[in-house]
Amino acid sequence: METITIKTSTHDYDVSIGKGLRFQLKTFIPNTHSHVYIISDSNVAPLYLDDVINHLSSTYKVSYTIVPAGEGSKNSRLYFDVMTELIDSGLDRHGLIIALGGGMIGDLAGFVAATYMRGVDFLQMPTTILAHDSSVGGKVAINHPAGKNLIGAFYPPVAVVYDVDTLHTIPFTEIRSGYAEIAKHSMIHHPPFWNTIQSVQLGEQLNDEALMRDLLQGIRVKANIVELDEKESNIRQFLNFGHTLGHALEAELGYGVLTHGEAVAIGMLFALEVSEKTFQVDLPRTAFFQWLERNNYPLSLPKITTQTLINRMKRDKKSKNDTVTMVLLEELGKPVMVDMDEPRLSQWLDEFMRKMVIR
Amino acid sequence: METITIKTSTHDYDVSIGKGLRFQLKTFIPNTHSHVYIISDSNVAPLYLDDVINHLSSTYKVSYTIVPAGEGSKNSRLYFDVMTELIDSGLDRHGLIIALGGGMIGDLAGFVAATYMRGVDFLQMPTTILAHDSSVGGKVAINHPAGKNLIGAFYPPVAVVYDVDTLHTIPFTEIRSGYAEIAKHSMIHHPPFWNTIQSVQLGEQLNDEALMRDLLQGIRVKANIVELDEKESNIRQFLNFGHTLGHALEAELGYGVLTHGEAVAIGMLFALEVSEKTFQVDLPRTAFFQWLERNNYPLSLPKITTQTLINRMKRDKKSKNDTVTMVLLEELGKPVMVDMDEPRLSQWLDEFMRKMVIR
CATH class of the missing domain: 1.20.1090.10 (Dehydroquinate synthase-like - alpha domain)
Incomplete structure (x- = not known):
């Protein structure tokens, strides 16, 4: 496993890259959390969501939502729907949101985390090569019909956990x-x-x-x-x-x-x-x-x-x-x-x- | 005029309180801005919007939008509509958003400012007594049907300009x-x-x-x-x-x-x-x-x-x-x-x- 530490104005966080990290995820989650909410998409969830849930559910209350794959899901209606699901799940300000997926999921889940109850912690689990870019630097956003990422924030994750195994299944x-x-x-x-x-x-x-x-x-x-x-x-x-x-x-x-x-x-x-x-x-x-x-x-x-x-x-x-x-x-x-x-x-x-x- | 300086993790800002400050507004705006966008409501705009526009328009490009008065305007649809109007006005990341109104306008305009192109500067002009509370502390938000302020951020203004004249017209x-x-x-x-x-x-x-x-x-x-x-x-x-x-x-x-x-x-x-x-x-x-x-x-x-x-x-x-x-x-x-x-x-x-x- 390789680790790179990123400094931000609010906190430092580690990007960890290695094989099979989805089975060691707990070691990257601070124990202040009790409820974890996973946001994934219809391509990634069938492949890795069970692994993550099985690994976490002995320690945390785990909830999740699966959104349609593709950039089209970064829209304001879906953003709002995810907010509603978070509320319905009972996630409070001390919860943790996990973004399990590519850049789209990182952007959407990150913007949700940035704005849910004025901000909850989030952890990125990128499953694409492209997400090496979007998962570092704290940019999160959804799209507007007039342009990409016009609605968003700077909101760094608490950790990025990059399991390279998950890169073998991308098209x-x-x-x-x-x-x-x-x-x-x-x-x-x-x-x-x-x-x-x-x-x-x-x-x-x-x-x-x-x-x-x-x-x-x-x-x-x-x-x-x-x-x-x-x-x-x-x-x-x-x-x-x-x-x-x-x-x-x-x-x-x-x-x-x-x-x-x-x-x-x-x-x-x-x-x-x-x-x-x-x-x-x-x-x-x-x-x-x-x-x-x-x-x-x-x-x-x-x-x-x-x-x-x-x-x-x-x-x-x-x-x-x-x-x-x-x-x-x-x-x-x-x-x-x-x-x-x-x-x-x-x-x-x-x-x-x-x-x-x-x- | 009285001034209180508020310290935040990102920057300090002044709350200035006095009579007739809406006619001195320019002195509170950093000259790095060229385009100012005012967000006000249907109660406040007829009373003070012209004063503010007349004062600013010799120096800045000024755009504005007026939303219906009342807490009901802090909803996700209106938030999104305001975003669209900002884009249509040509406001870029270097623009300034002015919240002219009470707590509702401060919350809505503040959340718009926090998330428009990942954050633009905003200045609060509170026009109610209640807003002495909401305009200090950087909390901005819109409501969700399940509860108040469930969608929001911490996003301090660059200045709060409190014209006590405007408090004489509130019910x-x-x-x-x-x-x-x-x-x-x-x-x-x-x-x-x-x-x-x-x-x-x-x-x-x-x-x-x-x-x-x-x-x-x-x-x-x-x-x-x-x-x-x-x-x-x-x-x-x-x-x-x-x-x-x-x-x-x-x-x-x-x-x-x-x-x-x-x-x-x-x-x-x-x-x-x-x-x-x-x-x-x-x-x-x-x-x-x-x-x-x-x-x-x-x-x-x-x-x-x-x-x-x-x-x-x-x-x-x-x-x-x-x-x-x-x-x-x-x-x-x-x-x-x-x-x-x-x-x-x-x-x-x-x-x-x-x-x-x-x-």
Whole structure:
């Protein structure tokens, strides 16, 4: 088992990564809790919920709810329904909420925990690679029809327990989605990490050792940044590399057409292109494109007008006063925030989308 | 103008109290903001919204929304609608939300501010006496059909600007409601403050000097307590004196039948009676009852079964493991938390309710 400690303004917490941790979960729960409420989804619950309940129920009162899998469950109605179930279960302010699932469950359960009776403890049990990103840093949220994560809070968990066994059951599209964020962490950090990722072939060949190595390194990059800027006043925004267009694509296509990581991968491709044009530098744009192709990332898009995407990008939380702000790379490992000139952005996005649509 | 500084775990903020402060509002707004969004209600907006907009609009982009007056607006649907209006107005993470109104507006706008794009700054402009309580301490929330304030957060404002001019337009029932919380602050603090309050006659005779004196003293009591226990782990619960039964009555009768303070006043009467029986002490129970009568507080209740109220009291956020926990007074100014024995509580509540119903 490997452990990384994350510092926040309110408390420190450990991210523990290892095999079979779901059978050791009790050791990560402070004994001040007596009632544990598990929130999981319809994909993950059939696989691991029984393991967790069986392990915990000799020590705790255990309640649970299962929400439909998919980003669509991060909506205000379901959020409110879960609140009602928590109340009906008798969970009080001293209860613990466990998020058993991927990033969607972490975001939803985390926002529920942040706002149930003004905040109860929560523990994350990520079951996807992508959740290595979302489970660190305390961001929790639900979506609004106008955009992703527009309703949320900063609310760090009390612990993250990452059982790598649970990563073997995720579909290939989720492996791709998770590795896109790992690739992002590698590019905004330092070149050696990208070199490692570049040689990773996703799929059957991916073994536990390589997976744990990449997850740990990804979490370290993220932890370094969020510890310096928990509330995203400045450098934390670097983590949004690839997300400005990524979020716009996700929202425009409807959540679930592309996975989050697949959308971000396309966003990174665009951000690399814009970076090269803006700073007249060579970046591993082609190498990244080839890595995406080799690993079967979806790289063709339906036709969407440039203006539609730009309007979406303006509503991004980074943007200020109706200007699109993007994270670009001055060089590999050196991210920077840039307020984009709209006509130029529009032209570059137009060119980019034409390439992606005709493929 | 008088100022009290409140310390919180994230930042300090000032509560400023004085006449005509709505015309000096700019001096309380940090110049990092460019877009200000005012949330007010249908009672307060016709009286003061224009003053505030006229004062601010030369310096800031100003948007606003007006919600129906009354506790009923603290619901999840309206919360979500306000979120949509904020997005439509173009407010970004650097915006400022101003809560112009009483406790309901402070709670709703505060919870909106706490969760809009994971948190934007907000400033409270309380326009009721009751809001001297709710505007200090950072508690924000909306209601759930199962109970008050079950969905919320701890989210302190950046400033509280209390224009006492705005207190002259509130109806008498709201003056009573506010003074019930002032009376509560006096009883959990030290005897001299209760002696002052005891001699206050509400209504026309209440002048600005007496009002500011009592507001300041009430805020000081509250500030002392919340600074020591921001997240309500221990002594902050003393502020719930009278609230266990008070909340149950409010919820059972439907919000709006009794004002919050009127319900708390009845709750305090019961808490005083239970305190006397539990600790065999003499408390100013009769004096408080007479003060309530003299100031025309509603003291007759419709018939409600004791069990119904006890079930509500068990769902109170202070309660743990299905036991009703009440704040009692060992003596005047010495509050203490007590886990109640249910059969005894039930008998005392039965006797109490019989007195209140037959009046």
